[in-house]
Amino acid sequence: MEKGVSARRFPIHIAVFLAPAVLIYSLFMIYPLIDTFRFSLFSPNEAGNLNFVAFDNYVKLLTDPDWSSSFWNALYNNFILFLVHMLVQNPIGLLLAALLSLPVLKGRQIYRTAIFMPTMMSVVIIGFIWQLILNPLWGVAETLMWHVGLDAFFYPWLGDEATALITLSLISVWQWVGIPMMLIYAALLGIPEDLTEAAEIDGASHMQIFWKIKLPLILPTLGVVSVLTFVANFNAFDLIYAVKGALAGPNFSTDIMGTLFYRVFFGFQLQIGDASMGATVATTMFLIILVGILFYLFVIQRRMQRYTF
């Protein structure tokens, strides 16, 4: 069969069918990426004309203290944001999915919809609601904590350097936990019942079934969830911008790559936008995400294949 295909002449219809997608994808995804990279190799002189400077912008971003301190700070904060999602959002998503797939659970649709609901809301609304909840002047958080005797622990979390980023990360977790839950839930539903039934007959407990049978079978899904979390967090911008503005205070403690890019590229208040440095930050963000994805594809996913058989 394969021999027959390769013997025939070039299958033009395949190219024709692929063309629309390839063209649109190239025009709106690949071309901008390449052009952004090209742009990052130029720098404007005094008169505003662009000169080719090769990798000078990257050297500046990584070594000039004015740029590198913001860059490393943003990258560090971005890792914190990602870690909170990995350590809080995804385990909770897994737990919720496991609970949802319990056969004895009643009102499953209601829980599923309620937990997924925040995902469908605008980040601006989420940011606004949580700022109101946590507001030290009229927020409901302190009153609620008072009712359970915890009001002494209330604190203006969003206003403190030490807690602002974690608070924002948890708000984001609250919003997005529905996505890993749905993906894992779907994977759990896909596990054939004869496997779990066989285990039950062999005398395995619920816990054993989950850890020894279900979890290994959904590992590829957990991998996909991790990759999605990674990409989404290193591209994050909107929640921080909506809550803390582009200066990502206090003292840049909530500054991530997205907000850094925004300030550099578009400018901020009296800071004039710098398109070529902005392109440099954007390309660096792309490279960081690319490295992360390649690491996943070549190191983790290959190993995982064994378990899926």
Add this chain to the structure above:
Amino acid sequence: MGIQRKITLAAALAGLMALLPITASAETSLTIESWRNDDLEIWSDKIIPAFNKDHPEIKVVFEPSPPADYNASLNARLAGGTAGDLITCRPFDASLELFKNGTLEPLTGLSGLDSFSNVAKSAWTTDDGATTFCMPMASVIHGFMYNKEIFKELNLSVPKTRDEFMAVLEKIKSGSRYTPIALGTADQWEAATMGFQNVGPNFWKGEEGRLALIKGSAKYTDAAYVDTFKHLAKWAPYMGKGYTAQKYPDTQNLFTLGRAAIYPAGSWDIATFNAQADFEFGAFPPPTGKAGDDCYISDHTDIGLGINKASKNKEAAKTFLNWMATSEFADLFANSLPGFFPLSNAKVTIEDPVASEFVSWRGKCKSTIRNSYQILSRGTPNLENELWNVSAQVINGKMTPQDAAKQAETGLAKWYAPHK
């Protein structure tokens, strides 16, 4: 207009720039780009009809964008050739940049410019003072607003010196449940603009100190600036609970709900407060060091209007700018937008009591503008951003006044030759 706007939007979205000249060239019409989306009604109901009384042949459309997006979206539209004929100018470098790269028309020879002082024009004039490229439209004045009812209830009088000011704060704190001073640091600019730039001119003697910074004969580490930060740090115990997470709207609400006595203000708040506060409020200028000292106020040039070089209706645009220099416009503008003060030399009577209190300080005190705006915020790190950051940190108690001054100065010294 609705349809035309939709067409414009759709065309912009699709990147079909070529469509636009067809929709725009039908008659002599001027489109104004602005970030003042709050003022849409005033422009369409008052200012434009008044202009059309004299010039019925020119159709004017006011098309604002949200303030935070204005610079970015304007630049995008200018680059794409879809920007309006008249461009509302941010003060100083943002507009200077537009002039330098040839997007703003020089206004040399425009007769209306004669009605403005050099200080008023300074925000939109080249560094050598030769060319003005935007018509000054309005300034905003900093000061303090206070709740007259609370002051009466606690038997307080308006403070004139900083010692009196601190004493008033202490009396409010110990004698009532009101928040003495409504200010939050979460947005950072409040700390810098309503705090540092508001009270500061009295420390650094207004223009004298500002120009000395530009020349390099004064530094941010000088006593005047450290003392300003020290004074701000003293406010912290009198601010609202959790002020580190308090944002600008929270601050406004704290005052308009009658829960705070004093509000470090920009005059632009007057309109909001007139609409929201159901008590009587007044205003006082930033207190001085000793009674009888010269007083200085931040009378900051904030809004100008320039002509898009690519506009097809430049003559009409010039007609509009000249009309803006008349006392008719000044009067209309000042009274429709209390808190935005016209910059022309025309005599204007402002009816709003608080706004006229603010503008009366121009007679008693010397005017200056925010000291980071001219020239000093051109480099990296950006001085204005630094001031936002350190002012907020000083009030949060996370940074000493000395360190704050040092950070601003070292940042400036990195790129600005007179400070090296």
